[in-house]
Amino acid sequence: xxxxxxxxxxxxxxWLTLLFVGHALPLHAGNFEVLVTVTNTxxxxxxxxxxxxVTLAPLFEHDGASVTTQTAQMKQRxxxxxxxxxxxxxxxxxxxxxxxxxxxxxxSYSKPKRFELRLYGKEESKHVVFDTAGVVVLGxxxxxxMLTYIYxxxxxxxxxxxxxGMTRLANVKNGTYQMTIxxxxxxxRRQSHTQRIVIHTESANLKVTMAMRSIRRVQSPxxxxxx
Ligand SMILES: [Cu+2]
Numbered sequence: 001x002x003x004x005x006x007x008x009x010x011x012x013x014x015w016l017t018l019l020f021v022g023h024a025l026p027l028h029a030g031n032f033e034v035l036v037t038v039t040n041t042x043x044x045x046x047x048x049x050x051x052x053x054v055t056l057a058p059l060f061e062h063d064g065a066s067v068t069t070q071t072a073q074m075k076q077r078x079x080x081x082x083x084x085x086x087x088x089x090x091x092x093x094x095x096x097x098x099x100x101x102x103x104x105x106x107x108s109y110s111k112p113k114r115f116e117l118r119l120y121g122k123e124e125s126k127h128v129v130f131d132t133a134g135v136v137v138l139g140x141x142x143x144x145x146m147l148t149y150i151y152x153x154x155x156x157x158x159x160x161x162x163x164x165g166m167t168r169l170a171n172v173k174n175g176t177y178q179m180t181i182x183x184x185x186x187x188x189r190r191q192s193h194t195q196r197i198v199i200h201t202e203s204a205n206l207k208v209t210m211a212m213r214s215i216r217r218v219q220s221p222x223x224x225x226x227x
Pocket of ligand 1: 079103104105140141142143146
């Protein structure tokens with residue numbers, strides 16, 4: 001159900017050499033590109049998966065030097081959350097600026113972070129620190145259409161795929177990683193796609209296919225009356 005193809009000949013050579021090189025790798029860092037597509041042809045053949053979270057968790061002693069706890073933003077604009085999926089490191093403060101002229105009341109009942117925010121405007125942007133790994137689903141008490149996901153991870157490398165199903169993890173240290181790919185519409189909600197990968201070149205790319213339940217419209221715009 002889950003298959004992996006190595007996109008370029010160069011990548012294939014990389015994979016072959018890694019079998020012989022093993023862990024004796026120089027401490028270089030490189031860029032790692034992932035393309036996520038859909039397996040189930042009943043949905044759409046070769047469709048790409050947008051808003052998939054790709055994480056790389058090292059299976060070796062990692063000093064975490066490349067891990068920077070950045071701040072992140074979850075905007076509200078025209079009664080929609082932006083982005084639809086956000087990935088952050090554990091303990092990242094996320095701000096919730098409201099760019100609308102009306103109020104939002106953002107909430108989560110998800111285990112890793114339960115909270116409620118009353119937001120009246122961007123001047124009133126508030127922070128929430130996401131201190132537990134997991135997935136948090138957010139909604140708005142006023143606008144039922146509003147929906148977003150925050151994926152909180154311990155992995156030092158994480159990113160979300162763009163509209164072309166692509167994402168790029170920069171400055172990945174050479175080594176062996178557990179790669180995890182999560183999407184809110186993955187076929188098995190509890191079972192994310194995982195695979196072990198080895199990175200030891202300056203650039204590598206990988207195509208991953210995953211089974212999806214659907215490729216729905218990500219977040220419905222509000223009904224005119226909801227404004
Ligand atoms: Cu709202």
